[in-house]
Amino acid sequence: MAEQKNYQMYINGEWVAAQSGKTFESINPSDGKPWAVVPEADEVDVDTAVKAAHRAFTEGPWPTMTATERGKLLRRLGDVLAEHSESLGHCETVDPGQTVQRNPLAGALYLGLLLLLCRPGRQGQWRDPSHRKTQYVDHDNT
Structure with missing residues (x-):
């Protein structure tokens, strides 16, 4: 067991x-x-x-916080989720009763949805209405 x-x-x-x-x-x-x-x-x-x-x-x-600052935090959250993707995928597969053999991508798909929420918009942009311009997140330095 x-x-x-x-x-x-x-x-x-x-x-x-x-x-x-x-x-x-x-x-x-x-x-x-x-x-x-x-x-x-x-x-x-x-x-x-x-x-x-x-x-x-x-x-x-x-x-x-500005949208840029929030974006950096959300990007870090995405990184942490990716680091723990195996255990998160296991939970999301076992909890509803699926088997890894039957649905090996269930956890990965769920994680992918979470990562979409944490990753910036098109081409790494976060819209910051307080600045009235598009802020770019420097992905190499976040």
């Missing part, structure tokens, strides 16, 4: 368990076996996460 992984939630810059301490097993539908243990989030956890996200957006650096 494959090793069962334990996961946590990322809230307010930290990996945390559900405040209730409750967890549940995620079952792989293809074989009926648990493959992961995840926090059983409840209303308290959701409220905590939403408040932390709102606070980060309103009080953190994001609202004052």
Whole structure:
């Protein structure tokens, strides 16, 4: 049997368990076996996460950043996703019960969609309305 992984939630810059301490097993539908243990989030956890996200957006650096600065961060996020593509692909294949042999590209396709969200627009451009011009991200120095 494959090793069962334990996961946590990322809230307010930290990996945390559900405040209730409750967890549940995620079952792989293809074989009926648990493959992961995840926090059983409840209303308290959701409220905590939403408040932390709102606070980060309103009080953190994001609202004052230019599109160029945001683009650099999103590009870095894309790089991190690519670095962890194997484990992300595994999760996105096993969780809905697919087998890697049956659908070897499922994780890669999902990752590709995430990377599209993190990569800049055509020819590396991010549109910055505050500057009223197109800002170019220097991909070699991000």
